[in-house]
Amino acid sequence: MATISDVAARAGVSTATVSRTLNGKSTVDPVLAARVQEAATELGYQPNGLARNLRRQETAVLALVISDVENPFFTAIARGVEDVAQTAGYSVVLCNSDEQLAKERRYLEIAMQERVAGVIVSPVGPSTSVDILTSRGTPVVAVDRPLTEPGSDQVLVDTRQAAQEATTHLLAAGYRRVGCLTGPAGVRTADDRLDGYLDGLRTAGVTADNTLVRRAEYRAGCADVAAEELLDLEPPPDALVVANSPIAVAVLQALAARGLRAGSDVGLVAFDEVPWATLIDPQLSVVAQPAYEIGRVAAELLLARIGDHSRQPTATTLEARLIPRGSSRRDRLPAAG
Amino acid sequence: MATISDVAARAGVSTATVSRTLNGKSTVDPVLAARVQEAATELGYQPNGLARNLRRQETAVLALVISDVENPFFTAIARGVEDVAQTAGYSVVLCNSDEQLAKERRYLEIAMQERVAGVIVSPVGPSTSVDILTSRGTPVVAVDRPLTEPGSDQVLVDTRQAAQEATTHLLAAGYRRVGCLTGPAGVRTADDRLDGYLDGLRTAGVTADNTLVRRAEYRAGCADVAAEELLDLEPPPDALVVANSPIAVAVLQALAARGLRAGSDVGLVAFDEVPWATLIDPQLSVVAQPAYEIGRVAAELLLARIGDHSRQPTATTLEARLIPRGSSRRDRLPAAG
DNA sequence: ATGAAAGCGCTAACAC
DNA sequence: GTGTTAGCGCTTTCAT
Numbered sequence: 001m002a003t004i005s006d007v008a009a010r011a012g013v014s015t016a017t018v019s020r021t022l023n024g025k026s027t028v029d030p031v032l033a034a035r036v037q038e039a040a041t042e043l044g045y046q047p048n049g050l051a052r053n054l055r056r057q058e059t060a061v062l063a064l065v066i067s068d069v070e071n072p073f074f075t076a077i078a079r080g081v082e083d084v085a086q087t088a089g090y091s092v093v094l095c096n097s098d099e100q101l102a103k104e105r106r107y108l109e110i111a112m113q114e115r116v117a118g119v120i121v122s123p124v125g126p127s128t129s130v131d132i133l134t135s136r137g138t139p140v141v142a143v144d145r146p147l148t149e150p151g152s153d154q155v156l157v158d159t160r161q162a163a164q165e166a167t168t169h170l171l172a173a174g175y176r177r178v179g180c181l182t183g184p185a186g187v188r189t190a191d192d193r194l195d196g197y198l199d200g201l202r203t204a205g206v207t208a209d210n211t212l213v214r215r216a217e218y219r220a221g222c223a224d225v226a227a228e229e230l231l232d233l234e235p236p237p238d239a240l241v242v243a244n245s246p247i248a249v250a251v252l253q254a255l256a257a258r259g260l261r262a263g264s265d266v267g268l269v270a271f272d273e274v275p276w277a278t279l280i281d282p283q284l285s286v287v288a289q290p291a292y293e294i295g296r297v298a299a300e301l302l303l304a305r306i307g308d309h310s311r312q313p314t315a316t317t318l319e320a321r322l323i324p325r326g327s328s329r330r331d332r333l334p335a336a337g
Numbered sequence: 338m339a340t341i342s343d344v345a346a347r348a349g350v351s352t353a354t355v356s357r358t359l360n361g362k363s364t365v366d367p368v369l370a371a372r373v374q375e376a377a378t379e380l381g382y383q384p385n386g387l388a389r390n391l392r393r394q395e396t397a398v399l400a401l402v403i404s405d406v407e408n409p410f411f412t413a414i415a416r417g418v419e420d421v422a423q424t425a426g427y428s429v430v431l432c433n434s435d436e437q438l439a440k441e442r443r444y445l446e447i448a449m450q451e452r453v454a455g456v457i458v459s460p461v462g463p464s465t466s467v468d469i470l471t472s473r474g475t476p477v478v479a480v481d482r483p484l485t486e487p488g489s490d491q492v493l494v495d496t497r498q499a500a501q502e503a504t505t506h507l508l509a510a511g512y513r514r515v516g517c518l519t520g521p522a523g524v525r526t527a528d529d530r531l532d533g534y535l536d537g538l539r540t541a542g543v544t545a546d547n548t549l550v551r552r553a554e555y556r557a558g559c560a561d562v563a564a565e566e567l568l569d570l571e572p573p574p575d576a577l578v579v580a581n582s583p584i585a586v587a588v589l590q591a592l593a594a595r596g597l598r599a600g601s602d603v604g605l606v607a608f609d610e611v612p613w614a615t616l617i618d619p620q621l622s623v624v625a626q627p628a629y630e631i632g633r634v635a636a637e638l639l640l641a642r643i644g645d646h647s648r649q650p651t652a653t654t655l656e657a658r659l660i661p662r663g664s665s666r667r668d669r670l671p672a673a674g
Numbered sequence: 675a676t677g678a679a680a681g682c683g684c685t686a687a688c689a690c
Numbered sequence: 691g692t693g694t695t696a697g698c699g700c701t702t703t704c705a706t
Contacts, residue, residue: 001473003699014677019701029675046473049450050394051699054387054682061447069415069431075406082433086440091447093430094406096419103423110398110428113386136338136383220612249612256616275557275586276613279593340683351693356685366691388683391698 002043010039022047053115062092062302063111063119065104068219069096071246073272073291074122077143080295081120088303090117097124099218105129112136118302120295123147125186139305141298145188153301154315155294159189159271160196162287162320163241166269167200169285169322170239174330175267179212179230179237181223181247190215193243193271200241212237216247223250231258231266239267239328245274248284262327269328271320282326289320339380347376359384390452399429399639400448400456402441405556406433408583410609410628411459414480417632418457425640427454434461436555442466449473455639457632460484462523476642478635482525483652490638491652492631496526496608497533499624499657500578503606504537506622506659507576511667512604516549516567516574518560518584527552530580530608537578549574553584560587568595568603576604576665582611585621605664608657619663626657 008015013032021028021036028036039045053059064081066074078094085092095111097104104124111119112132118139121130126148130140134151141153170178180197183190194213201208214230216223227250230237242248248270255262262268263282273288297316305311345352350369358365358373365373376382390396401418403411415431422429432448434441441461448456449469455476458467463485467477471488478490507515517534520527531550538545551567553560564587567574579585585607592599599605600619610625634653642648 004701005699015700016677016679016702017675020676023701025701027675032676044472046446046449046469048391048452048699049447050387050391050396050452051682052450052701054385054391054684055699055701057387057682059387069406069412070409072407075412078406078433082435091432091444093432095428095430096415098419107428109383110386112383113389115385115387132383135381246612249616252616274613275583276611276617279586279589279617280613281618341685342683352684353686353694354692357692360685362685364691369692385683388698389685391700392683392685394698 001048002045003048004045006043007036007039007045010043011035057115059114059116060090061114061116062090062299063095063107063116064092065095065097065107065111065119065121067097067099067104067122067124068246069094069098070220071218071244071272072274073244073289074144076291077122077295077298080292080297081299082295084296084299084303090303099124101125101128108132112138118306120298120302126188137309139302139309141302141305143294143298151313153298153305153313155298155301155318156315157289157294157318157320159287159289159320160192160199162271162289162322163193163196164199164203165196165322166241166285166287167197168203169324170241170267170269170328171200171204171206173239173267173328175239177209177212177235177237178206178239178241178267179209179214180241180243181214181216181226181230181251182241182243183218183247184215187218190218190243193241197241216250218244218246220246220249223247224254227251227254231255231260237266240269242268242270245270245272248272248274252280252284263329264331267328267330269322269324273323277323277325282329285325285328286323287320288323290318293318338385339382340385341382343380344373344376344382347380348372394452396451396453397427398451398453399427399636400432400444400453401429402432402434402444402448402456402458404434404436404441404459404461405583406431407557408555408581408609409611410581410626411481413628414459414632414635417629417634418636419632421633421636421640427640436461438462438465445469449475455643457635457639463525474646476639476646478639478642480631480635488650490635490642490650492635492638493652493654494626494631494657495654496624496626496657497529497536499608499626499659500530500533501536501540502533502659503578503622503624504534505541506661507578507604507606507665508537508541508543510576510604510665512576514546514549514572514574515543515576515578515604516546516551517578517580518551518553518563518567518588519578519580520555520584521552524555527555527580530578534578553587555581555583557583557586560584561591564588564591568592568597574603577606579605579607582607582609585609585611589617589621599664600666601668604667606659606661610660614660614662619666622662622665623660624657625660627655630655
């Protein structure tokens with residue numbers, strides 16, 4: 001594989017001149033520059049990024065470590081990050097931690113070792129290994145879930161508030177036994193949504209019933225049992241606040257298996273807008289999080305910190321929006337009764 | 338940031354011994370090894386991957402360049418790739434080409450320059466820039482769509498056959514004006530699915546009607562117009578073969594907007610299984626592609642080629658499976674009439 | 675404007 | 691078993 005000195009030799013100049021030409025630096029004699037270009041293309045020269053990075057001690061690459069590639073919420077974040085990075089001349093590499101601390105740690109280590117310019121992470125847990133990065137001065141921004149250690153920017157959503165709103169909405173619609181199916185303990189969004197649900201009950205003067213609360217993994221295909229347990233309670237809940245869309249799928253499947261109908265039989269509000277929300281009958285009421293926006297803001301924050309390492313870390317909280325649809329309306333009941 | 342010589346100095350040994358210890362090479366005196374480990378942790382030493390890669394001229398990283406991160410089909414492939422890479426000690430970085438040739442080319446160049454061990458790509462078009470890689474000896478495997486240039490492994494799906502089967506299925510169910518909404522011209526899967534659809538018509542002795550064929554971008558939110566055009570034809574098609582799930586969403590939305598029902602009003606078979614296929618009413622008939630399997634096989638092929646660069650490139654074709662559900666059954670009609 | 679030369683941090687011969 | 695040393699390919703002073 002042709003190196004820079006091959007090109008230099010062929011063009012009859014020094015490696016410095018080749019480097020300057022190929023990087024568009026200072027003013028190089030047009031004649032020499034042309035000779036260099038020619039030699040480079042003739043040799044099919046491809047710069048060795050490894051060597052360049054080693055010399056420069058930096059890379060125009062951002063790492064984005066998300067906890068589930070198959071969750072549309074996170075892929076939407078990825079789009080936001082990518083769009084911003086792209087226009088700033090950065091590339092982004094996506095790493096899937098799969099909600100596993102070990103994988104997350106591994107990817108963060110690689111990011112560190114490969115000296116990426118910065119990383120955006122949706123931490124699996126509150127006590128992650130981001131200090132590997134922050135202690136070395138690599139800018140980090142946390143999305144979706146906070147980090148206990150200071151030093152990173154954060155872009156979160158006021159999800160507790162949103163969960164309360166969802167609960168209040170269900171209660172106002174006339175549901176009386178509102179349950180909650182949330183994510184694993186220790187995952188902040190899961191705990192927050194549960195707390196918001198409890199806030200909603202309390203505000204309405206309803207006493208919480210622990211048996212109406214279940215937890216499940218956030219990933220697809222993990223919440224089946226929890227959903228079934230809830231629906232098979234005696235008496236069953238007549239409405240559910242559901243913490244994300246993969247879990248919502250499980251709930252809807254369990255409902256269908258029992259011949260139950262969302263809305264009329266069991267009120268439903270699920271976190272995260274999905275393309276199919278309006279395709280099911282009744283349509284799914286959701287708490288829409290500004291996923292793309294989260295990614296956009298996170299990338300902007302990261303680039304700002306890369307440009308100025310002394311910048312103080314900030315915390316941004318975005319708002320979620322309740323979109324009421326048919327799955328949180330009981331009004332079919334009178335018609336049927 | 339601590340370097341290997343800092344560690345060597347602190348442990349009172351040579352850099353070579355540090356390197357050997359940290360890489361678990363040959364047999365290092367346990368006493369020295371312990372001193373090295375201690376010095377390393379005290380200094381918070383993190384190896385510089387850039388330097389290591391430069392020296393080794395290789396990286397334990399695979400690049401996966403997919404054409405749409407928001408399409409579940411591709412994220413499922415990513416899962417397959419990741420699972421096998423993981424167990425082989427490789428990490429995978431995901432790059433989103435967004436169906437844009439320029440982005441794809443850019444990521445391929447980065448992959449080359451960063452000297453990744455190999456790349457898996459779902460090419461935006463047939464004439465991609467993979468030769469950047471193949472000519473330099475970097476193993477490449479194409480997934481979902483073939484590459485015209487030889488030299489890469491391929492993992493494809495017999496999608497033409499599947500499209501024919503879907504069409505035949507609709508015809509057999511009693512639909513008479515079966516249309517097709519496929520992807521952009523030049524994208525092989527789009528053209529293949531169209532051809533398969535035409536095969537299906539021909540086999541059944543039905544003359545193809547060009548007005549019943551439309552094309553749209555493969556990405557979400559791009560097929561609305563095409564879907565509407567099709568449904569507003571006079572007379573409209575009474576069934577549709579749809580080339581992927583983002584397009585299927587557009588079709589289902591257009592149907593709903595017109596008060597039409599899948600199955601009874603317009604028969605529907607869409608490519609790609611999605612989590613919500615059984616949640617809509619009627620359930621969505623799909624052609625399920627073995628996405629996870631594609632990723633798995635592609636990664637295995639890639640690792641094999643990395644291990645033995647002289648290995649001959651292979652072509653694997655996997656089968657898709659038609660899953661008939663309610664959206665391709667007309668039987669509601671009699672009940673309604 | 676151009677070239678010579680010094681490393682970036684690491685690994686792998688090679689010598690001891 | 692351990693140390694010495696020569697680069698990997700590039701960028702960037704520092705001279706000229």
